[in-house]
Amino acid sequence: MAAVFSFVVLPGWLLASSLPAGLQAVSAADNLEQAVSAFHKGMAARGKPDAVAYFRQAAGGFDELRRHGARNAALFLDLGNASLLAGDLPQAILAYRRGLRLAPNDRHLRANLAYARDQVAYPSPDHLGRPPIDSWPPWLPRPTPGFTWVLLGCAYVVGCLLLTRWWMTRNGRLMFAGTGTCMWAAVLGAVLVVQAWRNHREEQHPLVVIATDDVLLRKGNGRSYPPRYDTAVNRGVEARLRYARGEWLQIELAGGELGWVPQSACLVEVP
């Protein structure tokens, strides 16, 4: 019995436990190569009917990489571009938003998201679900949590050093400089609190993108419930998930409008 274990079971188990990691790496690299190749083929067939199929294949490959754990701004940019070129607007918006969570200052992601949002048919004249206009100056980098933490640490340390030196020398300028720096540190601390609150909110209420046209927001989780609004929302409209009940999701649009939609009509950002 021990011999059987030593010669058959143990090597088999070792092989089984070591192969998947290797295969996974090979598979990921292969997936990437295939997706990139499909994208290039789509580029070559640009303007022809075949192009959409190639871009769809590329988008599928990039999404497969994401599902296997790859997460970076470049991948999400490629996924978004391939999806957009394949005509999958909701998937493109979701990919760009995912990328921007990782790299809020990526100009390509932001520009392409703006273009994708322009393609969404928001119902006029009430523009139900249209995201608010981004008023952040384009030249000003958005503070990422890591950068804010570093800045806060530096400001706090410098402020403490300046105040200590003032305590030694009683030089009034040092006191002013130290107090000012500590106040900046406090402001950065407040920014961090806001960022943490936003992150918590995003984790609690993941992003939802409407995937089909003419989706009515209903008052309850079923088709028997009446619509909450007369206007239907179209594919590409972004929202936040509030609750899930069965096959229905309660979502909140950018303007605060609430309603229930079928899960099949949505893409949900699963962290």
Next chain:
Amino acid sequence: MRTGTAAALLVSAFLFTPVATGWAAWGEAEDDSEPPVAGQPADFDGAVGSYKIKTEARPTTLQAEDTLLLTARIIGSGPAGRLPRRPNLRRLPDFKRQFAIEDLPDRDRYLAGEHTWEFHYRLRPKSLMPPVKQIPAVPFVFFKPHLIPPELGYQTDYSRPIALQLIPRAIVQAQPAPMPDQVYELMEGPELLRNDRALPSPGPAAVLLLLLAPPALCAGWYITWRRLYPDAARLAHRRRSRAARQALEALHAATNEDGAPKTTAAVLANYLRQRADLTAAEPTAAEVADHLQRSGFSSLLAARVAEYFRKCDAARFGPEPLRSGTDFVPAAVELILALEADREVGE
């Protein structure tokens, strides 16, 4: 000429009061044409007479969210002052739910020869599921007099619904606009396989450490500095005495000019008033020595301070004022520091 004017007036009266021609027959029965309050429908708008309503729309085949023009024609006659008014489509739930309604009163007209009132609207079918399929019937409520009992005179005529064909926008937009070049950009390389998870926020322990570490570092720096530079530390401590700091600042501003004895003596006296509770406004050297000794300062220091005051007095009031030989400002600074040191020892 007079005949022509009268004819013109007659013609204009007929033209601008078109109802006059159509409702001559109602003249005799005007008393009966008053609509009764009893049984009056809520949507009755005051029209008296006999009327029919018809509607016309164009186009009837359109894309979702496009607009169409609706014309409502009310044909009939009635007494002056009881004419049909523009039907309010917003009061009709079916219209309000299915269309964005815009009134076009500028286009309204009365066709006298046909006894017809025309009212115009611009309608925009909303994006609904199921989509809008028809323009509903428009009701027109009027009162027909001479019926007994009178409340039976309230009658409603309906236009026929008009079928609409709404083409979804997705179908209409068969030729998408060309994509911008930025969408055709592709990032390549092994970095696409990276997992850049956002850095987790530090926990409470890390935040506490961040809060406490810099003050601890600064405390360490301060202690080291005190050990390495004890004189500087002592000086700094002395400077912490508010009275001493103010006096030293005043002395730094003073110069060894003619007024130095008076200025420095005043600064020193003021310092002693704040620091040693000296009460005299312009103390003499003897008063200062006596007060400092009683306040616990060393007799040697008290003597030095008194000597300083004596020199100041001599410089100010003596027969031959001292123009040089004594640096009043540095001496005063030295005395203040000595007094602070002595007070520290006492404390």
